[in-house]
Amino acid sequence: MSPGRLAAFADGVFAIAATLLILTVDGAVGGVGIDLGAELKHAWPSYLAYVVSFMTIGIMWINHHTIMDPVERVDRRFLLANLGLLMCIAFVPFPTRLMAEHIRGAGAESAALAYGFTFTTTAVFFNAVWLYASRGGRLLRADCDPRVVAGITRTYLPGPLIYLAATLVAFASPTASALLFLAIAAFYVVESSLFGGRQTAGD
Amino acid sequence: MSPGRLAAFADGVFAIAATLLILTVDGAVGGVGIDLGAELKHAWPSYLAYVVSFMTIGIMWINHHTIMDPVERVDRRFLLANLGLLMCIAFVPFPTRLMAEHIRGAGAESAALAYGFTFTTTAVFFNAVWLYASRGGRLLRADCDPRVVAGITRTYLPGPLIYLAATLVAFASPTASALLFLAIAAFYVVESSLFGGRQTAGD
Amino acid sequence: MSPGRLAAFADGVFAIAATLLILTVDGAVGGVGIDLGAELKHAWPSYLAYVVSFMTIGIMWINHHTIMDPVERVDRRFLLANLGLLMCIAFVPFPTRLMAEHIRGAGAESAALAYGFTFTTTAVFFNAVWLYASRGGRLLRADCDPRVVAGITRTYLPGPLIYLAATLVAFASPTASALLFLAIAAFYVVESSLFGGRQTAGD
Amino acid sequence: MSPGRLAAFADGVFAIAATLLILTVDGAVGGVGIDLGAELKHAWPSYLAYVVSFMTIGIMWINHHTIMDPVERVDRRFLLANLGLLMCIAFVPFPTRLMAEHIRGAGAESAALAYGFTFTTTAVFFNAVWLYASRGGRLLRADCDPRVVAGITRTYLPGPLIYLAATLVAFASPTASALLFLAIAAFYVVESSLFGGRQTAGD
Numbered sequence: 001m002s003p004g005r006l007a008a009f010a011d012g013v014f015a016i017a018a019t020l021l022i023l024t025v026d027g028a029v030g031g032v033g034i035d036l037g038a039e040l041k042h043a044w045p046s047y048l049a050y051v052v053s054f055m056t057i058g059i060m061w062i063n064h065h066t067i068m069d070p071v072e073r074v075d076r077r078f079l080l081a082n083l084g085l086l087m088c089i090a091f092v093p094f095p096t097r098l099m100a101e102h103i104r105g106a107g108a109e110s111a112a113l114a115y116g117f118t119f120t121t122t123a124v125f126f127n128a129v130w131l132y133a134s135r136g137g138r139l140l141r142a143d144c145d146p147r148v149v150a151g152i153t154r155t156y157l158p159g160p161l162i163y164l165a166a167t168l169v170a171f172a173s174p175t176a177s178a179l180l181f182l183a184i185a186a187f188y189v190v191e192s193s194l195f196g197g198r199q200t201a202g203d
Numbered sequence: 204m205s206p207g208r209l210a211a212f213a214d215g216v217f218a219i220a221a222t223l224l225i226l227t228v229d230g231a232v233g234g235v236g237i238d239l240g241a242e243l244k245h246a247w248p249s250y251l252a253y254v255v256s257f258m259t260i261g262i263m264w265i266n267h268h269t270i271m272d273p274v275e276r277v278d279r280r281f282l283l284a285n286l287g288l289l290m291c292i293a294f295v296p297f298p299t300r301l302m303a304e305h306i307r308g309a310g311a312e313s314a315a316l317a318y319g320f321t322f323t324t325t326a327v328f329f330n331a332v333w334l335y336a337s338r339g340g341r342l343l344r345a346d347c348d349p350r351v352v353a354g355i356t357r358t359y360l361p362g363p364l365i366y367l368a369a370t371l372v373a374f375a376s377p378t379a380s381a382l383l384f385l386a387i388a389a390f391y392v393v394e395s396s397l398f399g400g401r402q403t404a405g406d
Numbered sequence: 407m408s409p410g411r412l413a414a415f416a417d418g419v420f421a422i423a424a425t426l427l428i429l430t431v432d433g434a435v436g437g438v439g440i441d442l443g444a445e446l447k448h449a450w451p452s453y454l455a456y457v458v459s460f461m462t463i464g465i466m467w468i469n470h471h472t473i474m475d476p477v478e479r480v481d482r483r484f485l486l487a488n489l490g491l492l493m494c495i496a497f498v499p500f501p502t503r504l505m506a507e508h509i510r511g512a513g514a515e516s517a518a519l520a521y522g523f524t525f526t527t528t529a530v531f532f533n534a535v536w537l538y539a540s541r542g543g544r545l546l547r548a549d550c551d552p553r554v555v556a557g558i559t560r561t562y563l564p565g566p567l568i569y570l571a572a573t574l575v576a577f578a579s580p581t582a583s584a585l586l587f588l589a590i591a592a593f594y595v596v597e598s599s600l601f602g603g604r605q606t607a608g609d
Numbered sequence: 610m611s612p613g614r615l616a617a618f619a620d621g622v623f624a625i626a627a628t629l630l631i632l633t634v635d636g637a638v639g640g641v642g643i644d645l646g647a648e649l650k651h652a653w654p655s656y657l658a659y660v661v662s663f664m665t666i667g668i669m670w671i672n673h674h675t676i677m678d679p680v681e682r683v684d685r686r687f688l689l690a691n692l693g694l695l696m697c698i699a700f701v702p703f704p705t706r707l708m709a710e711h712i713r714g715a716g717a718e719s720a721a722l723a724y725g726f727t728f729t730t731t732a733v734f735f736n737a738v739w740l741y742a743s744r745g746g747r748l749l750r751a752d753c754d755p756r757v758v759a760g761i762t763r764t765y766l767p768g769p770l771i772y773l774a775a776t777l778v779a780f781a782s783p784t785a786s787a788l789l790f791l792a793i794a795a796f797y798v799v800e801s802s803l804f805g806g807r808q809t810a811g812d
Contacts, residue, residue, distance in 0.1 A: 001674045008211070008617070009670065012624030015215030019223065019293040020628065023635075026226075026297045036301070036310025040317060051290065058286035061212065062279065065204040076671065076801040083667035087660065090628040094635050098645070107645025114649060192279040211414070218418030222426065222496040229429075229500045239504070239513025243520060254493065261489035264415065265482065268407045392486055399482025414617070421621030425629065425699040432632075432703050442707070442716025446723060457696065464692035467618065468685065471610040598685040 003071045006082060007064075013086040014061040017093060018054050024097040025050050046100035048182070053096040055185045056119065057089060060126070066152060067130050072141040081129045088122035099178065108174035116167025116177060123159035130156055206274045209285060210267075216289040217264040220296060221257050227300040228253050249303035251385070256299040258388045259322065260292060263329070269355060270333050275344040284332045291325035302381065311377035319370025319380060326362035333359055409477045412488060413470075419492040420467040423499060424460050430503040431456050452506035454588070459502040461591045462525065463495060466532070472558060473536050478547040487535045494528035505584065514580035522573025522583060529565035536562055612680045615691060616673075622695040623670040626702060627663050633706040634659050655709035657791070662705040664794045665728065666698060669735070675761060676739050681750040690738045697731035708787065717783035725776025725786060732768035739765055 028046035029039050064085075071078075095115040102111035133139040134149050162184065170177035231249035232242050267288075274281075298318040305314035336342040337352050365387065373380035434452035435445050470491075477484075501521040508517035539545040540555050568590065576583035637655035638648050673694075680687075704724040711720035742748040743758050775789035 001671070001678070005616070005620070005674065007208070009620050009624055011208070011212050012215060012621060013628055015212055016219055016625055016628040017631075018289070019216055019219040020631070022220075022223070022293055022297050025294070026300060029297075029301070034310070036305055036313040040313055050294070054290045054293070055286060058283075058289075062204070062282055065208060069204070075806050077806055079671055080667075080798055080801050083664060086627070086667070087663045090631055090663070091634070091659070094631050094638075097635060098638070102645055107643070110645040110649055189283055192283050197278050197280055210411070214411070214415050215418060218415055219422055221492070222419055222422040225423075225426070225496055225500050228497070229503060232500075232504070237513070239508055239516040243516055253497070257493045257496070258489060261486075261492075265407070265485055268411065272407070395482040395486050399486070413614070417614070417618050418621060421618055422625055424695070425622055425625040428626075428629070428699055428703050431700070432706060435703075435707070440716070442711055442719040446707075446719055456700070460696045460699070461692060464689075464695075468610070468688050471614060475610070595689055598689050603684050603686055 001074055001079065003068055003074055006074055006079065007068045010064055010068075010082060010086060011061070013090055014057060014064070017090045018057045018061075020093045021050050021053050021057075021096055024053075024093060024100050027097065028100055043100075045103050049096045049100040049103075052182050052185050053092055055189060056181075057092060059185065059188050060089065060122065063126065063156070067126075067133065070140045070144045070149065071133050073139050075139070078129070078132055078139060081125065081132055085122065085125035085129055088118060088125055091118055092122075094118075103174060103178055109170050112170035112174040112177040113167060115181065116163060116170060119181070120160055120163040120167055123156075123163050126159060127156055204277055204282065206271055206277055209277055209282065210271045213267055213271075213285060213289060214264070216293055217260060217267070220293045221260045221264075223296045224253050224256050224260075224299055227256075227296060227303050230300065231303055246303075248306050249300075252299045252303040252306075255385050255388050256295055258392060259384075260295060262388065262391050263292065263325065266329065266359070270329075270336065273343045273347045273352065274336050276342055278342070281332070281335055281342055284328065284335055288325065288328040288332055291321060291328055294321055295325075297321075306377060306381055312373050315373035315377040315380040316370060318384065319366060319373060322384070323363055323366040323370055326359075326366050329362060330359055407480055407485065409474055409480055412480055412485065413474045416470055416474075416488060416492060417467070419496055420463060420470070423496045424463045424467075426499045427456050427459050427463075427502055430459075430499060430506050433503065434506055449506075451509050455502045455506040455509075458588050458591050459498055461595060462587075463498060465591065465594050466495065466528065469532065469562070473532075473539065476546045476550045476555065477539050479545055481545070484535070484538055484545060487531065487538055491528065491531035491535055494524060494531055497524055498528075500524075509580060509584055515576055518576035518580040518583040519573060521587065522569060522576060525587070526566055526569040526573055529562075529569050532565060533562055610683055610688065612677055612683055615683055615688065616677045619673055619677075619691060619695060620670070622699055623666060623673070626699045627666045627670075629702045630659050630662050630666075630705055633662075633702060633709050636706065637709055652709075654712050658705045658709040658712075661791050661794050662701055664798060665790075666701060668794065668797050669698065669731065672735065672765070676735075676742065679749045679753045679758065680742050682748055684748070687738070687741055687748060690734065690741055694731065694734035694738055697727060697734055700727055701731075703727075712783060712787055718779050721779035721783040721786040722776060724790065725772060725779060728790070729769055729772040729776055732765075732772050735768060736765055 025043070025046045028043040029036075095111070095118045098107070098111040099115045102108055130152060134153065137144065137149075140149065166177055166180035166184065169180055228246070228249045231246040232239075298314070298321045301310070301314040302318045305311055333355060337356065340347065340352075343352065369380055369383035369387065372383060431449070431452045434449040435442075501517070501524045504513070504517040505521045508514055536558060540559065543550065543555075546555065572583055572586035572590065575586060634652070634655045637652040638645075704720070704727045707716070707720040708724050711717055739761060743762065746753065746758075749758065771793065775786055775793065778789060779786035
């Protein structure tokens, strides 16, 4: 299999998982016979959960292409590591619904833990995928700039720890944990808006 | 990342969001033991909502390719603006169901506002994506015809205002607002049928 | 837009619509606490509906590529006709569920009419798409074999009538109508198995 | 149609079916007002079913590319055999839910039979697809290494029997059957991790 086909398959899972997130919002607003206006206002956590999860999946999609860009060939181990990563991405709609439904209730801690654990595991697989491909240049193009490779490693390595920290905060305060997940996504968006203007050549 | 990969990912989200719209229709018709014929007739707003939302997403998909056509390279800001746009597209199935369920009831105003607000925000992101790419030719091919670029800008700029106007009509009459959304989609279809015969070279 | 991008978008809608059909089967078998074995046997119409709809969508996907093969360029009218076609394809999961749930009950006639009307409309759009592209060679490659073009026209033209006839049979007997939809799909599979061995050059 | 387009369509179905598996997990955890922590723990079979089905679909996706790699041209029979295979893949989310819901209850045997029968049929179609393409080199590139072709045949031929055996175990013990499905997926992952480091040239 070529890296292009793997990237296309991954794109599909990223796109479907992100689009399925709307079922969370859809499930938060009931049927006929209710006060729709009040219900729509009351459902605000589901909108927020939708935005945070969509942007997080979107950012991970961008990062996945950063990983795949210097990859020249794939082997079965690399494919399996990617399947593990995609299994996490496809899992995201579930804890997103839990967050939307429970962050204001008694289940807030469990919801935040499920949400955070999902992203922590995702970040671990991200590193596994990248480290397997890049260690000793195993699957990379020969002409890869070692500084770029080291830069990617440096950027992704703290991911699991950051998500784990935000997750553990849920034991003290699930709301604070939720705000941290929001802040992580917002940080990337703001940082990219400020410094993300470097142009990438098209192909 | 290449513009081609971004366009393919966007195609995926457009296609999935459009196809998920059928869940709106599906949810409008109940289970076994009902008078199915009567139920199917009573569900007509869900068919209409399906058609209007499907065509609107479809038209936006066509327009997205009009935008991507002259784009030669992408940067992270452009990717994020596109993620924002796709987040709106993926949101459409939710207000579509609200319209289908509530346009005949007490929630009509809220449903029309949710529907219109979604499309207004989508149109805003459309302009953000295009203006970011085209301002000073930032991400466009060097040989782009400036008149074509100006033409695209002129075509998309009124979008947010048109959708906002149709949305605000809901405060006076949700039904009139719904008819306007129908008219906007129908106008594009009719206009394209009359003048859309100009051939585009394949590649 | 290139014909390739249109074909890829269409592939997406075909694939998603076909895969969503499983929700019909899933909805036919209840939750915990039931006699699962009996329930699984009782749900046989949903398996049959799944197979017939999946194969029909699959055959239409193959036919869509037969149409797109000689197409060299697209215009907005052609894109809109394709959107209409895809709107029908994405609609299929809904009447499929109706068939699965109601073919043994009082709603059988309504279900068969909805199912047949969907495929009749789909066949009409199929012809619209093809006739628009092929009339006077409008969107076709210049080197297209006119006999191949005439052959495609001859093959697709009876489609709407065949589906309409099978649909109208539902007024006399919904079961007979359902068997006809099954027969149409089975005929294509058998006919292709017998005569479908002609090799197509890859590209 | 080109083999590339078929592979892309198949990728779509594989990706959507795998991503829809999350609905199984989502359905296993109830709404507001429950003890979420306890509910999340109680739902562990749904996580396990998610992982086993996701990895099995993922492995079959990898294998499908192994099949498509030496295929140079397609005919209608080959397309239909592939549609049959994809019809099985798209079916997987249904028995996955049955396993998740019933493996601890009275429906365990029925659930395990449904799960196993789905994968057995899938493995049969896998062989049908491959044997049709490879018999006498019918659809393969002329320069295919006959040893590679024979190796693929040898690898896939036992599939149906292995899945059938694991399925029939359900009559004695549904739990043992479920563990066998888990073991089959785990075996492939472990085997690939140990021996899957052979690099594949990119294209």
